[in-house]
Amino acid sequence: MPKATHFTTIEQLEADNTKLHENGCSACAETYEDRLKTQTPHCKFGEDGICCRNCSMGPCRITPKGQRGICGADAHAIAGRNYLRAIASGTSSHSDHARELLHILRGTKPEGPYTVKDEVKLIELATEWGVATEGRGIYDIAHEVAELGLQEFGKADGFQRLVSRAPQERQDVWAKEGIMPRAIDREVVTAMHMTHMGNTADAEYLVRQGLRTGLSNGWGGSMLGTLVTDIMFGTPSVWTTEANLGVLEKDMVNVVVHGHDPAFSEILVDACEDKSVVEYCRSKGIKGINVVGLCCTANEIAMRHGTRMAGNFLQQENVILTGVCDMMCVDIQCIFPALATLADCFHTKFVTSSPIARIPGAIHVEFHPDTAFEQAKELVRSAIDNYANRIEDKIFIPEAKQKATVGYPTEQIIRHLDNVSNSHVASETLGGYRGVIDAVKSGVLRGAVAMVGCNNPRVRPDYSHHEIMRELLKNDILVVASGCSAQVAAKAGLANKDAKYICGSGLRRVCELLDIPPILHMGACVDISRMLLLAAGISEDWGIPMTQIPVVGCAPEWMSEKAVSIANYVVSSGLDVYLGIEPQVKGSSQMMELITEGTKKIVGAGFVINTDPHELVKSIIDGIEAKRAFLGI
Ligand code: SF4
Ligand code: MSK
16 A cells, blocks of 8 residues: 555645746746736636626726626626637637647548558548448548538538437437537637627526537537547557656756647657657767656647656646756647746747747747658757756756556546446447446445646645545545646546555445556546546436436636636536636626526536535535435435
């Protein structure tokens, strides 16, 4: 049994953070903690969602003496419109990510640089979409699938193709409530149109469009993104890797990839392993190249290559503060613009690669699929050249790192869980959820929680994830995790198989039987669609609606608009979502009621909000037990 010292505590992470910060101060660096001080207290109108600048008669804000904006919009309309715009932005981000990948799939060719790695998944999708496969070359099929995928964004009629993967009961609810998602761009544009000055002022209809727009992400854009990533780069498998800043190496060239789009990071990982690049590194007398990931890019490459993970969202500045980051290459989303300035305080080369995320002060190398490999090799050579520019007295690498077993996409989880109660129903094929269902029915497992989302300096970073996860494990609740939440688990040592020793006896038995960690790392934030399919499979095999399965979502420290979109598609899919950060609608009692209780009447699930992580986890456990009681198990 591991001692407590085998886990990394939040206090240890914070101590490293303080030391790095001190190191940074001596280098004249500024971090989010400094900027947080200048931004606190936050604007109350913004926090409550009751400031509107949707037209130039304003901006208007709701106050005790001004209960309506100049046009007459009240707090409910303004908060509802702001909320819907956040969902539209989040949906756009995940979906545009998918669209870029579909364009790359359309250009795949056997000689690369982008190829089809998972032919089985491609054929499955082609068959599902009615694309002929018999006697055709794999690239012909890939290109036609990519064309069809691209149509999901702007087609004039019909609904998202992938909703057919949802249980029929969900599809019926969405059809009945008029929230079946149409083309992704259509839902986003409709959301923007509805929130234009002089359109929808009824909060309920803004919330309904939020559910629909979210669905076009979860069962559309995000799911497409995950599928296409698996097809091109391979469906992830189990790897043992390491996580936290201790993965940075003093005597190696550290190349850090950060963002979300695996098209960029995959090629960079390949370039770091290229023989000519490795020889170039040795010719400089350097031991080797250490490529590591940050944020969701870290999740993507860890699950496909075992690449080590330097940290999650709020560690992005810390990586540069170590003084050994020779190059940081970023693609899209969750990238602090502050990194360019911070890199200037050190020797780090900060490289942007996407026209979607241009940052002043960065070296911009726009990636093109046809020349990607040559561009990547050139970048890595430049990182190698930069190694000599390190400034010795600015170097401090925290030692902390933990072993983590990662790479549990839905298929992998099914393979493991199928054995859980030796029922072996459908053991020859994927789709055997009977094992896990039996374990839940018998009480060996009480249920499962999807831990997702970012970390956030509004609260103690990582703390809520950490506290909630540990409590869930103690209570025999299996955790599946993605995004920055998955990395909290990895950094703390909770995605390690030894973490079974802090679990309740039931979950511990399951972990031993299946040789899995109690927290299953499912990927990046775009991969929450994998969790939808897992929950859908459990619901269908069990023969009960998704609203009844003892499975919920939890985003204790969410910060991004993507998270608002995700929360909406998870709720629309029938799973309650527990939030530790309040959505910015507090200034409207009607909006607060709509997102917590109102959506239950529409889709059967809603948000539970509590900023105290201990109270939040208690309500999660109570919620799961209430579902069990309803089922009589
Ligand atoms: Fe003010 Fe209405 Fe214009 Fe918003 S849309 S800024 S509430 S006048
Ligand atoms: S990176 S969206 S901080 S999970 Fe996906 Fe992490 Fe949240 Fe970005």
